[in-house]
Amino acid sequence: MVMHAGHPPTAAAPHHRRAWPVLTLVIVTLLPTICRADDGVDFFEKKVRPVLVEHCYSCHSAAAKKTKGGLQLDTPDGFRKGGDTGPAVKANDEESMLLKVVAHAADVPAMPPKGKLPDAAVADLRKWVKMGAPLPAATPAKPEVGDAARKFWSFQPVAERPAPEVSNAKWPVTKADAFILSKLDEQKLAPAPAADRRTLIRRVYFDLTGLPPTFEQVETFAADTRSDAYERLVDELIASPRFGETWARHWLDVARYAEDNSTSEATSRPPRFPYRYRDWVIGAFNADVPFDRFVRLQLAADLTPDTPVADYPALGFLGLSPVYHKEPKLSKDVIANFVADEWDERVDVITRGFLGLTVACARCHDHKFDPITAEDYYALAGVMANTQLAERPLKADADADQETMMAVRRDLLDATLRLSYAKEMRGTAAKEKKDTAPFDPKIKELEAKVEELKRRDRRLDTRQVANVVRDAGTWVNGDDPAWTLIDYKPGEFRDLPVFIRGNPSRPGEIVPRRFLGVLSSGEPRPFQTGSGRRELADAIVTNASGLTARVFVNRAWGWVFGRHLVTTPSNFGALGDRPTHPELLDDLAARFVAKGWSMKWLVRELVTSAAYRQSSRHDEKAAVADADDRWLWRAPRKRLDLEAWRDATLQVSGQLSLAGGGPSDNLDSPRNTRRTVYGKVSRERPADIHKLFDLPDPRGHGEKRETTTTPVQQLYFLNSPFVRQSASAVAKASATTSTGQSDEDRAKAIFRRVLLRDPTADELATALNLVRPTKDGDPPAWELLAQTLLASNEFLFLN
Structure with missing residues (x-):
């Protein structure tokens, strides 16, 4: 046993x-x-550095006329060294000098001297110190955006590479194997023997379908003596509808798929039909939709000519974006910040998900490490400022219906909120023993309006609707100081100004909507059509095709082998890791494009390789030389992800239902026996199994799965x-x-x-x-x- x-x-x-x-x-x-590792560098770049830039760098940076107190806060070394009074920050120390001065403690100088920082900024600094005060690596010299910057490795065009000579010409099965064996030769390592057939069939079943084979299937494969028995098996599994269910779940991490928002407030009501996007992604993988079209449809299906109605749910990539509660009674400036946060999240998921670049780090200032300017950021944020979350009936002539639905739902939300506040004011008056009669006519009027709008909404309601986006300029309307509105204007579009230090209340120079400068040949051209979503999608798979192909190939490699060639799959910039096998990555990406961006071709190429078919047996000598198996001298031993583990448990116990599609199920219910991909994913109340077994936080882009082992997991098994x-x-x-x-x-x-x-x-x-x-x-x-x-x-x- x-x-x-x-x-x-x-x-x-x-x-x-x-x-x-x-x-x-x-x-x-x-x-x-x-424990799950989180180095917090991303938090530092997004939350801490902008505060330092705005309030501290004028006196405490290399660019200051005179560095006061001997303290520089613009480099990691400056932070660690500290100033005349010692280190500015000590990890996990709430008595760190930085926290004391920004709190204006009595025994230290008050900083900034002109006034205390906002409470939110102080809270972010405190949180960062509690995280261990993580800092990025030493800042590399950042090239200007131009020809010099375009020479960076990940920005280069991809090209097929000749297979290198290797010590054992009989070992490679696919071209990728030659690159793997070449690196092993350099390291004086040898590949492990091939896995036995029983091990191999279980491995490939899980990797391609997320389910185990049966005992009888294992025995049949073990007895199959045909030379192409394994390739036949791979083709059978890739053709199975179970393939799309498994590989779609990988992509749903990247797309931060979820079915609600992190708050249940009225202004951030959950989308009604989120599962249509999930089902579309499953279908896209099963149908082997070319990856370049996969990108275009998710960003601009509504703007792409001759898009079939069945492809409109692809817009759920943006249509299911997180929405933050925006209390109408708050000021225009506060609401504008919430709206800017939503644009920022969408820029982040697009650029990290498709391009592997941390463009959102340029929201408050030029990117500190990559050739990405604040103008680049606001050029892309401008695309999001003209993109409205919407619902669309899934029929060819749905434009008029969509406009009516959007108008009714907008008016219903506004009337419901106004009714709620009128009742709240009447309640306050009653508690204070004031006359409540003046409120009654308004309340009756609003109640009647709400009921009428609800009736209209019910008449328009249909299950054949998808959560999508549409082109509409977005403005925050503060004309009424007591009630802030967000105006969406279809057919009207706007370019955003650069928000100084990321603050919408401090607009700078207006930036036309366009693509990133470093990924454009010459000066990037402004987008000409509507929001610019279609032109953005085109640029991602044409101007940036080499980078886009590398990023997806690297993701697929990690999903198959358990370790990515670039171990920072959403950061191919200066702070990201370099590929362990750069020639392999380039060659595979070039061939992926040449094969029509076929995702199934790519997966087949990986799982039929000799590298994939190795055993995972331990070798003491190899482990000393390469403990992390970065050179792939053996097949990695992987723990099943939560979906594969739960689905396998259902299958071996005879409970698994293969019914697919449609509304999601409660994963915490023992009565739910469908595959885990069809379980509800919540930002507000995550399922216990999602919290326990490492589903990435769907409030933001999921770079990769982290694997944790905790006592609570073991208690769950018991x-x-x-x-x-x-x-x-x-x-x-x-x-x-x-x-x-x-x-x-x-x-x-x-x-x-x-x-x-x-x-x-x-x-x-x-x-x-x-x-x-x-x-x-x-x-x-x-x-x-x-x-x-x-x-x-x-x-x-x-x-």
Whole structure:
């Protein structure tokens, strides 16, 4: 039996017989507790540096006429060294000098001397110190935007590379293998032997479909002697509808897919049909939609000629963007900041998701590391300032219906909010024993208006609607000082000014909507049509095609191999890591484009490689030279992600429903037996399983999955109704599928269902000892055996 550690009990200790495997499981799996790492550099760039630039750099930077107090805050070294009074910041120390001076403590100089920082800025500084005061690496010299900047490695066009000569010409199966083996030769390492067939089929099933094979499928493949048996299997799995369900979930992390907002306030009501975007992505992967069209449809399906109605849900990439609560009673300046935050999030997901660039770092100042200016940022933010979240009926002649729906829903929201505030004012007057009669006519008028708008909304309601975006200029209207409105004007468009220090109340020079300068040939041309979304999408897959292809190929590599060639998959800039295999990345990206941006071609190329087919066996000598396996001398051992683990548990227990599409299910309900990709993803109230098992926070772009091991996860395996229900189902199924009714046959049936193999003699003996009743009248503990295997490393990990 596969246990985490320990030895089977002896006959002298029968009262421990049932407890020892589970206790061993708990004790051992609690030992390597690993917390999710977050270096906070992104937080520093977005929240801390802008405060320093605006309030501190005039006296405490290299550009200051005289550096006061010997303190420079514009470089990591300056921070660490500190000034005349010592370090400005100490990690996790709330008594750090920086925090004391900005708090205007009595025993230190008050900074800034002209007035205290806003409370929000002080809170951000305090949070940053609590995070450990992370700082970026030493700032590299930033080239000006121009020919020099365009020579950076990730901005270069991609081109196919000749396969290098290698020590063993028989080992490569695909061209990628030659680049892998060349690096291994350089490091004086050798690839691991090929994985055995039983290991390989389980691996490729999970990587391509997110589900395990059956025991019978494993045995059939192991006995298949055809030379192309593996390639046939790969083609079969890529053609399966299960492929799209698994690979769409990877992309949904990038797109920060969610079905609500982080607040349930009226002005940020959740989208009504979010699942249509999820279903569209699944269909796009299954249909092998070329990646360049995949990009265009998600940004501008409504502006792309001859787009089929079925492709409009692609606009959910932007149409499901996070929306922040904007209280109408707040001032125009406050609301303008919330709106700017929404634009910022959309710029961030587009540029990090498709281009692997942290453009949002240029919101408050020119990017400190990459050749991206504040003008670049506001050129893209201007596209978002002309893009409105909307709903669209899924029929060809839906434009008029869309306008009516948008008008009714806008008026309904406004009337509902005004009614709420009128009732609130009447309630306040009543508490203060004032006359409430003046409020009654207005309340009756608003109640009637709300009811009429609700009736109109119900008449317009249809299930054939998708959450999309449309072109409409956006302005914050503060004409009424008591009620701030957001005006959307279809057909009217605007360019944004540069917001000085990111503050919408301090407009600078207006910037035309356009693409990034460094990714344009010469001076970028202003966008000419509507919001500019279509031109932006075109530029991403034409002007920046080399970078876009590299970024997606790198993501796909990481999803297959468990480790990316560029280990910062959403940062291909100066602070991002360099590729371990640059020639391989370029060649694969160039061939990906040449193959028509076919996502299925790319996946097939990766999983049919000799590198992918290696065993994951440990080699002491290789591990000393390359402990992280960055040169891929063996196949990585990966823990199943939460979707694959939950789906596999449902499948082996005979509960899995393959019904797809439509409204999402509650993942915390034991009655939900559909695949996990069809479970609700919430920003406001995440499902327990999402919180426990590392789903990226859908409030923002998900760069990659982090893998954590925590005590709470282990308790979930022991106590959750889902796991216990599944174990019970495995135990019941084994009673009907075992050949004969002996205990040995039933134990073997459980092993075959869960671990896809027969138990060894020792494992069988241990299993039978475990299920044997401890007292007269006790039922055999078949459920405990099933639960132990479901929580074992052999089930949870992929070799």
